[in-house]
Amino acid sequence: MDPLDAGRLRRLQLAGIASGFTAGAWLGAAEAPTKMVTLGLSPVVISLAMVVGVFLARWSLPALLRGTSAIRADVRQAPHLIVWAVLAGCLWAVANTLTVYAIRDIGLSIAFPLWNANSLLGILWGAVFFNELRGAAWTRLLGVLGGAAVMFAGATLLAVASSTQAPAGHAARGVAAALAAGALWGTMYIPYRKAYLSGMNPLAFVTFFTVGELGMMLSLALGGSGGLSGLVTQLSAARDVLFWLMLGGFVWVLGDLFQQYAAKYVGISRGIPLSNTNQLWGLAWGLLVFGELRGHAAATYGQVIGGSLLMALGAVAIALASATGAEHIRWQEAAERERARYGIDPAYVRAALAGEGTGGPSRQRTWLDWTLVVGATAVFVAFGFIARVPNLALSWGWVVPLTLAMLVLLFGTGWLLWRTTRFN
């Protein structure tokens, strides 16, 4: 495989880094709708409702952006990746359910940094399995490893700052749940990276990912609710808040799409820490919109500001340590290994690594694409009509600028990705 032109590599790295930061903003905001849920719902029902929102978004957004015919063409090139995508979906579903238990037992503020340790695992898997950081100059290695360590320290400081709000619960179980979620999410990036080194488009991967996600979640929900009738009873009792949970899932998918592009273009060792800036966004929503930590001591605010600065500093260090040509050649070697192992067309793999299309089917939308988009929208509208607006004191003055900032990132990075890769 020929080395990638330096200018092209730089543009791809920039698109990947912007995707990582945008993923952080949207993944962090995904928590906001779940805060509106009345406590007392079963963790499995919360997770299932989110996954339904995720499922609807993951079938409709790719259909809208790229069309199902392009997704079918992708799968024909590397059908084995369906197995990997379904496996990654199962990992996500179990991890998400574990986080709900962790939040219940030790509180979001402690649980969040624990499962965000997934970035350390991501760096390990990236280096061991996919040649990431190999051939990188020591300054860049230091930027990634040091940045991840500084982000972890910042995350821990944020946890300490807000630990006063932790609910009384089963601490050991909560910590175990959060750490297990981090291990599952950190390992979930193995299938992600595998798919993108092999050439699969992120929009095609997530479509099959969500089959594993919904299948695993339904199995867990049926097992935990005593069968179908028990699950229907629980869902029916929660019907007026299902919309908010599904909305959380939808917002999460937007963040995750960018996370997929980050994993593709900057690798998992850099992509995961960058998207872990979601903790900063989650904190911003919590502090500014939901009024968390109000009335706490000045020292607590000092810890919050210090922790946030550390996280931001770590993220900047990682963003500045993007991969150069020498490291990218090692990525290409890992891609060649995948190509040989699974017998994939070399032109397809090469084009995908360069962020180019392979001259597949046109992007014209079919009746199936529009059916998926209209159907998903109709389900959201229907649940929106029966949703109850929770009686929460929100600072609307902060909702507007935060939402605007997210939209700027969404359209700005979306435009950059389109211009650089045409969403390939």
Place this chain on the structure above:
Amino acid sequence: MTNPRLSAVLKDTQFWVPVAVLVAGLLVLWWIR
């Protein structure tokens, strides 16, 4: 999927790492519920 590709998935050691972590995660979930 053609059989050689499925067979390649099963022989790929990288496949068994996420499978093992998934099983471990399910065990933790079973323990805390």
